Amino acid sequence: MSEKQFVTQIADINDNFTQWYTDVVLKTELVDYGPVKGTMVIRPYGYAIWENIQKDMDARFKEAGSQNAYFPLLIPMSFFTKEAEHVEGFAPEVAVVTHAGGEKLEEPLAIRPTSETVIGTMYSKWIQSYRDLPVIMNQWCNVMRWEKTTRPFLRTSEFLWQEGHTVHASEDEAMEETIKMLNVYKDFMNETLALPVLCGRKTEKEKFAGAVATFGLEAMMRDGKSLQSGTSHYLGQNFSKAFDIKFLDKDSQLKHGYTTSWGTSTRMIGAIIMTHGDQRGLVLPPRVAPIQTIIIPIAAHKGGVIEKAKEIESVLIKAGVRAQTDVRDMSPGWKFNEWEMKGVPLRIEIGPRDIENNQVVLMRRDTLEKQTVSIDELATAIPALLDTIQKDMLKAAEVRRDAKIVEASSLDEILKGVEGQNFVKAGWCGCRECEDKVKETASATARVMCDEEGVPEVCAICGKPAKHKVIFARAY
Amino acid sequence: MSEKQFVTQIADINDNFTQWYTDVVLKTELVDYGPVKGTMVIRPYGYAIWENIQKDMDARFKEAGSQNAYFPLLIPMSFFTKEAEHVEGFAPEVAVVTHAGGEKLEEPLAIRPTSETVIGTMYSKWIQSYRDLPVIMNQWCNVMRWEKTTRPFLRTSEFLWQEGHTVHASEDEAMEETIKMLNVYKDFMNETLALPVLCGRKTEKEKFAGAVATFGLEAMMRDGKSLQSGTSHYLGQNFSKAFDIKFLDKDSQLKHGYTTSWGTSTRMIGAIIMTHGDQRGLVLPPRVAPIQTIIIPIAAHKGGVIEKAKEIESVLIKAGVRAQTDVRDMSPGWKFNEWEMKGVPLRIEIGPRDIENNQVVLMRRDTLEKQTVSIDELATAIPALLDTIQKDMLKAAEVRRDAKIVEASSLDEILKGVEGQNFVKAGWCGCRECEDKVKETASATARVMCDEEGVPEVCAICGKPAKHKVIFARAY
Numbered sequence A, B: 001m002s003e004k005q006f007v008t009q010i011a012d013i014n015d016n017f018t019q020w021y022t023d024v025v026l027k028t029e030l031v032d033y034g035p036v037k038g039t040m041v042i043r044p045y046g047y048a049i050w051e052n053i054q055k056d057m058d059a060r061f062k063e064a065g066s067q068n069a070y071f072p073l074l075i076p077m078s079f080f081t082k083e084a085e086h087v088e089g090f091a092p093e094v095a096v097v098t099h100a101g102g103e104k105l106e107e108p109l110a111i112r113p114t115s116e117t118v119i120g121t122m123y124s125k126w127i128q129s130y131r132d133l134p135v136i137m138n139q140w141c142n143v144m145r146w147e148k149t150t151r152p153f154l155r156t157s158e159f160l161w162q163e164g165h166t167v168h169a170s171e172d173e174a175m176e177e178t179i180k181m182l183n184v185y186k187d188f189m190n191e192t193l194a195l196p197v198l199c200g201r202k203t204e205k206e207k208f209a210g211a212v213a214t215f216g217l218e219a220m221m222r223d224g225k226s227l228q229s230g231t232s233h234y235l236g237q238n239f240s241k242a243f244d245i246k247f248l249d250k251d252s253q254l255k256h257g258y259t260t261s262w263g264t265s266t267r268m269i270g271a272i273i274m275t276h277g278d279q280r281g282l283v284l285p286p287r288v289a290p291i292q293t294i295i296i297p298i299a300a301h302k303g304g305v306i307e308k309a310k311e312i313e314s315v316l317i318k319a320g321v322r323a324q325t326d327v328r329d330m331s332p333g334w335k336f337n338e339w340e341m342k343g344v345p346l347r348i349e350i351g352p353r354d355i356e357n358n359q360v361v362l363m364r365r366d367t368l369e370k371q372t373v374s375i376d377e378l379a380t381a382i383p384a385l386l387d388t389i390q391k392d393m394l395k396a397a398e399v400r401r402d403a404k405i406v407e408a409s410s411l412d413e414i415l416k417g418v419e420g421q422n423f424v425k426a427g428w429c430g431c432r433e434c435e436d437k438v439k440e441t442a443s444a445t446a447r448v449m450c451d452e453e454g455v456p457e458v459c460a461i462c463g464k465p466a467k468h469k470v471i472f473a474r475a476y
Helices: A003-007 A017-027 A044-063 A084-093 A116-126 A171-191 A238-243 A267-276 A305-318 A332-341 A352-356 A375-402 A411-419 A432-442 B003-007 B017-027 B044-063 B084-093 B116-126 B171-191 B238-242 B267-276 B305-318 B332-341 B352-356 B375-402 B411-419 B432-442
Strands: A031-033 A040-042 A074-076 A095-100 A103-111 A135-144 A158-168 A198-201 A213-220 A226-236 A246-248 A254-256 A258-265 A293-297 A323-325 A346-350 A359-364 A370-374 A405-408 A423-428 A445-449 A468-473 B031-033 B040-042 B074-076 B095-100 B103-111 B135-144 B158-168 B198-201 B213-220 B226-236 B246-248 B254-256 B258-265 B293-297 B323-325 B346-350 B359-364 B370-374 B405-408 B423-428 B445-449 B468-473
Touching: A017 A031, A017 A267, A031 B116, A040 A044, A040 A158, A044 A135, A044 A158, A044 A171, A044 A267, A084 A238, A095 B103, A103 B095, A116 A135, A116 A158, A116 A238, A116 A258, A116 B031, A135 B135, A158 A171, A171 A198, A171 A213, A171 A226, A171 A258, A171 A375, A198 A445, A213 A267, A213 A445, A213 A468, A226 A238, A226 A267, A238 A258, A258 A267, A267 A375, A293 A305, A293 A332, A305 A323, A305 A346, A305 A352, A305 A375, A332 A346, A346 A352, A346 A375, A352 A359, A359 A375, A370 A375, A405 A411, A411 A423, A411 A432, A411 A468, A432 A445, B017 B031, B017 B267, B040 B044, B040 B158, B044 B135, B044 B158, B044 B171, B044 B267, B084 B238, B116 B135, B116 B158, B116 B238, B116 B258, B158 B171, B171 B198, B171 B213, B171 B226, B171 B258, B171 B375, B198 B445, B213 B267, B213 B445, B213 B468, B226 B238, B226 B267, B238 B258, B258 B267, B267 B375, B293 B305, B293 B332, B305 B323, B305 B346, B305 B352, B305 B375, B332 B346, B346 B352, B346 B375, B352 B359, B359 B375, B370 B375, B405 B411, B411 B423, B411 B432, B411 B468, B423 B445, B432 B445
Parallel strands: A293 A323, A293 A346, A405 A423, B293 B323, B293 B346, B405 B423
Antiparallel strands: A031 A040, A074 A103, A095 A103, A095 B095, A135 A158, A158 A258, A198 A213, A213 A226, A226 A258, A246 A254, A346 A359, A359 A370, A423 A468, A445 A468, B031 B040, B074 B103, B095 B103, B135 B158, B158 B258, B198 B213, B213 B226, B226 B258, B246 B254, B346 B359, B359 B370, B423 B468, B445 B468
């Protein structure tokens, strides 16, 4: 099969980005559709990315003082009504268990869409004194939010995520934790996913149901749309009052704690695909790539080629590289295409002539550049090159994004900006009507506020004095 | 608080084993009860054990050729009816989602009690040719089985587990996989949980709903009852026919595959508690203990004691030991009791006089033996001692168990055997009636068959010729 024929299996990334995404996630065997509408199966190649994400992120959480725990999947429906905004936000999306063990349940149970309510209930039982604070726990689990329109990784009825839930003695401490975890996420996305993210506070309209303030991490996809890749919420005393999380303070007063929550999900895999992918398919950052280096024997039938390839594989594995040799009975060209589509960061080609010259040909997936390297140097050259690729991918994504951030001073300019597949920065008066108008006119939403850059004088929508600088964009 | 006072917080292990278990799991903060009846919250100390189990087991699975994946939580109810025995076994325990997104669903959905049906459906889509086989996948997830009587770790409506699902081209290969994974479990339980287990085939009555043959791993608890700690099922073509898992074989014939499944769960934590625990509380095997060595400063207010303790902690952490210093403002005696209850394998006591002598006092949790060790030797002595404890705990549990395995040649002897808190080996004719009679008379079930030891001449229950040798026991 020629490369051209092979590539045509994936829709054109510029003509039809939506179809390109679907083709890529299915053909690289990251996911498949589950039998129930809106569900996905995460196949081994996709799940291995998630495992790498979990391992890296989990170490960062523990470093930040968090402990893992596990709370029940099922939550009594009545729990949701305890926090007024929370129930309004989540009740419409909930999947409900009404029968179990052959009987109708006395009270219907929700499959968790998020766990503030059940974790809050347990915290109220466990926390007595200021000595018990702060409480910082995280859980890795599945959650369910019933959605009308779904797409693998981006929006599915069930998804995998982590949710951190903390309790603090003071407002300041809780706000500090909220920002600290926002930065843990930001560092992780930069360093491990090579994902540049814009961080900032969300508007009232866009914040989490029940939060005092939500901070989001927004990444720009290849089509100029934004993907919310994580959120960190300062919940004030909303949940501690609703769930009675109280502690006896040093001054012998009984006080409500201040809580936070923060989460990221398998959605991040969607962000990786749509930030780094190209016409040939996936481009995976080395740190999360299930296979970091694929070794392709050339003229594999010739004596010694497969042996040498396997020898190099061993050397690389010993050097800490996730390396694999493709010994299948297929042409090298076919294998090149397949592993490029699957986004493996580095390819090693090795044939009889290379062995004679004690060298291999390397190809970088991100730049498609080739180079020749001595076999003796591979154990140091490959890890170094993987590091370089990791850093270069972040830089390249930053350059692409920064070229597509524009400023606007009218609704019309906001419309033109998002139609040109840009993030649009504009002054905003702070009122909901102007935010709604942007949504109606440009199908764009306020992603995050970036007041620290300096707030423009007037609102781009209504012309009244601006209170904030906002990034508007179309979003997944 | 004196040790006596402290110990009385836990029920007597000999007088009331059931209460002892409940006291231990709650007071050591392994778990708490969830708000929905029959659910549990796994608290950080308990979850850290599960994380250690997962990490060790997962590496063994990957070594055995398995890849992780994730399949949906919700399964259409109609899937269960496709395999006749399977639906009969699981339908009564299923929790059912009938409403979602504010609407009644067209078809009710089951929360997975196990995933043969949904994974089988996906396999039938993915598998085309003999080249695609074997398929060996595992998932770590939550499952739900609605139970009337529940106890933390042992039987809860929701629990965490792993389930492996494989497809093979031949009966032999599938049976080989079934036994291979049984042995992976056995090695893991021996080496990592210090748990001696009796492995063997289950009777028809006790096998998995839908299996051709189930192999179980049975561990003896302190009260002589058996805890099924894992199972490996040979499913033949039952599920491949029900879910249409077919492949084009080398001979160009379309054939049904042969499948297996195998699982272990958070139940194993219950097995650890009830195998190794004693009057003072938990005794954790070093390999899964969240804290392997607790360092207690004596006369901590004296200059240099806490500093030295922290220095030792660093040395041990560098040597790969999960070490922690207890610097809380409590008496050493109080701390001794608490960490003994929590089952930390090794305790280091260090006070001013020890520092003068360049030594520490060590106490082993399993034997309660004390010894003095030079501070300079700790980096090698502690890891070595943890290895010794790990091995000694397995040996001690084996000795305890083997002393409580008896042979019986009549129903009356079976009854006496189990009443004496033993495992009872007896000949069995193979008929269901005799099995039921043991259940009625002695409240014991056939745990596994051990024909390889030599089958007795007659059935201990009916006196007819015996076909099998069976281990009868009361079970959790």
